[in-house]
Amino acid sequence: MSELTRLSATEARQLLDSKAITSVELTEAHLERIAEVDERVHGYLHVMTDVAREQAQRADNAIQSGQAAGLTGIPVALKDILCTVDAPTTAASHILENYVSPYDATVVKKLREQNAVFLGKANTDEFAMGSSTENSAFGTTRNPWDLNRVPGGSSGGSAATVAAHEAMLSLGSDTGGSIRQPAGFCGVVGLKPTYGRVSRFGLIAFASSLDQIGPFSRTVHDAALMLNTVAGHDPRDSTSINTEVPDYTASLGYDLTGKRIGIAREYTIEGLEAGVSAAFDAAVKVLRDLGAELVDVSLPHTEYALATYYITAPAEASANLARFDGIKYGNRKEEATLQETYLRTRGEGFGPEVKRRIMLGTYALSSGYYDAYYVKAQKVRTLIKRDFDQAFEKVDAIVAPTSPTVAFPIGSRTDDPYQMYLADVFTIPANMAGIPGISIPGGLSDGLPVGLQLLGKAFDEATLLSIAHAYEQATDWHAREPARLS
Numbered sequence: 001m002s003e004l005t006r007l008s009a010t011e012a013r014q015l016l017d018s019k020a021i022t023s024v025e026l027t028e029a030h031l032e033r034i035a036e037v038d039e040r041v042h043g044y045l046h047v048m049t050d051v052a053r054e055q056a057q058r059a060d061n062a063i064q065s066g067q068a069a070g071l072t073g074i075p076v077a078l079k080d081i082l083c084t085v086d087a088p089t090t091a092a093s094h095i096l097e098n099y100v101s102p103y104d105a106t107v108v109k110k111l112r113e114q115n116a117v118f119l120g121k122a123n124t125d126e127f128a129m130g131s132s133t134e135n136s137a138f139g140t141t142r143n144p145w146d147l148n149r150v151p152g153g154s155s156g157g158s159a160a161t162v163a164a165h166e167a168m169l170s171l172g173s174d175t176g177g178s179i180r181q182p183a184g185f186c187g188v189v190g191l192k193p194t195y196g197r198v199s200r201f202g203l204i205a206f207a208s209s210l211d212q213i214g215p216f217s218r219t220v221h222d223a224a225l226m227l228n229t230v231a232g233h234d235p236r237d238s239t240s241i242n243t244e245v246p247d248y249t250a251s252l253g254y255d256l257t258g259k260r261i262g263i264a265r266e267y268t269i270e271g272l273e274a275g276v277s278a279a280f281d282a283a284v285k286v287l288r289d290l291g292a293e294l295v296d297v298s299l300p301h302t303e304y305a306l307a308t309y310y311i312t313a314p315a316e317a318s319a320n321l322a323r324f325d326g327i328k329y330g331n332r333k334e335e336a337t338l339q340e341t342y343l344r345t346r347g348e349g350f351g352p353e354v355k356r357r358i359m360l361g362t363y364a365l366s367s368g369y370y371d372a373y374y375v376k377a378q379k380v381r382t383l384i385k386r387d388f389d390q391a392f393e394k395v396d397a398i399v400a401p402t403s404p405t406v407a408f409p410i411g412s413r414t415d416d417p418y419q420m421y422l423a424d425v426f427t428i429p430a431n432m433a434g435i436p437g438i439s440i441p442g443g444l445s446d447g448l449p450v451g452l453q454l455l456g457k458a459f460d461e462a463t464l465l466s467i468a469h470a471y472e473q474a475t476d477w478h479a480r481e482p483a484r485l486s
C-alpha cells in the first residue's frame with residue numbers, strides 16, 4: 001500500500017499546502033488502493049474515477065493559487081444515500097438502481113465548494129435500514145479486519161473504506177447508530193452530530209426526526225476537520241439550527257483534568273461480550289488516569305429505547321418511502337393499471353427489510369393503533385431525553401461501549417431481526433434524545449476492534465472531540481491496522 005494512503009487528512013493537508021505532494025498523487029494512490037482491495041471489501045457501489053481525477057486537478061490548481069480550504073484535495077467517500085449530480089444515488093436499493101439526482105446534498109455541495117475529491121459512493125444497508133450492510137441490494141460489504149465478518153451498518157461501506165485506507169475520510173448517516181456502530185466494528189472514528197447540526201438536505205430520508213449526517217475518519221482531528229466543513233445552518237433544512245459553528249479542531253489538545261464523565265449502569269446489560277466489557281473497563285481506567293472524574297449516572301428509560309425506536313423509525317420511514325412509487329423516481333414496472341404499477345414497482349423494487357419497516361410503520365400509524373403505538377412512543381421518547389438532561393446536569397459527557405459485541409460473522413443474524421436490532425441498543429438512545437455521540441477505537445477483543453462511545457450535550461460536539469482526542473493520544477488503538485489486507 002502506498003504511504004500516501006496511510007496519511008491522515010490532517011497530515012495530507014500540511015503536505016498539500018507545503019507542495020510536498022499533490023492532490024493528483026493522493027487521489028491516484030487511493031484509486032490504486034481501491035483497485036487493489038475493493039473487490040474483497042466491496043466498500044464502494046460506484047467508484048467516481050473520472051470525477052475524482054478532475055476534482056484533484058482542480059484542487060491542485062486551487063492550492064497553487066493560494067485558495068486551499070479545509071478539505072481541498074482530500075479524497076473522500078460518500079454514503080450512497082447522499083445525493084450527487086455526477087454519480088448514481090441508489091440507497092443500495094433496486095428501486096433507485098441507476099438513479100441520478102438532479103441536485104447535490106448540502107454536505108456534498110459544501111465539500112465540492114472546498115474542492116474535496118469524491119472517490120465514490122459507499123455501500124449501505126438498503127435505505128440505511130440495517131446494522132450490517134447485509135440488506136444492501138448490491139452485496140454485503142466485508143469487514144477489513146476479517147472478511148468473513150460484517151463491517152456494521154448501515155454506513156458499513158463508509159466505515160470499511162476508511163478502515164481499509166480506500167478513502168481518507170467519509171460521510172455516513174446515523175438514525176439509530178449507523179455511524180457509530182460501523183465505526184466501532186471497523187476500528188475507526190465515527191461521529192453523529194447533534195440533530196440539527198448538519199443539514200439533511202439531499203440525504204434520502206429514512207426517519208426524519210432521527211437522521212443525522214456525520215464523518216468517519218482514522219483520527220479524531222480528522223473528524224473535527226470534516227465536521228468543520230459540513231456543519232452549519234441551511235435554509236433548505238428547516239430542522240438545521242442557526243447557531244454558531246465553532247472551529248472543532250480548536251477544542252483538541254487539552255487534558256481531562258476537571259472533566260466529569262458519567263458511566264450509566266443501564267449500559268452494562270446482560271449480553272455484553274466479555275471482551276467488550278474488558279476493553280471498556282480498561283478505557284475507563286485510561287480516562288481516569290488522564291484526570292477525568294468518573295461519576296455514576298442513571299438513564300432509567302434506556303430499556304425502552306429500542307422498542308420506542310422500532311415504532312418511531314418505521315413510522316417515519318413508511319411515510320418517507322411513499323414517494324418511491326415508480327412515477328416520480330427511479331425504476332418503474334409498468335402494468336395495465338396505476339394500482340398494479342405501484343404494486344409491482346414497490347413489490348420488486350424494495351428488499352425484505354424495507355418492506356418489513358413499511359408494514360411495521362404503517363401499522364403503528366393506522367387509525368386505532370396510532371395512540372397505542374406512535375403517540376406512546378413519542379411520550380417515552382420525551383422520558384429518554386429527560387434522562388439525558390438530568391444526567392448532563394452532573395457530567396460533561398457519558399462513556400459507554402458502542403455495541404454489546406464486536407463485528408459478527410456474515411449471515412449469523414440475518415434470520416433473526418431482533419438479534420440484528422440489538423446491535424444498536426447502546427447507540428439508539430442518543431438519536432431518540434437528539435444528542436451527539438462519537439465512537440473511537442477503544443481496544444481489541446480477539447483481534448477485532450472494540451468501539452468506545454462518548455455521548456454529549458446537544459451542540460457540544462467540541463467536548464466530545466476533546467475527550468476523544470485526549471483518549472486517542474494516550475492509547476494506540478487508532479494506529480492499529482487490519483493486517484489481512486496489507
Ligand code: GLN
Nearest residue numbers: 128129130175176177178
Ligand atoms: N440499525 C438501525 C436500523 O436498522 C439503525 C440504522 C441507522 O442508523 N440508519 O434502523
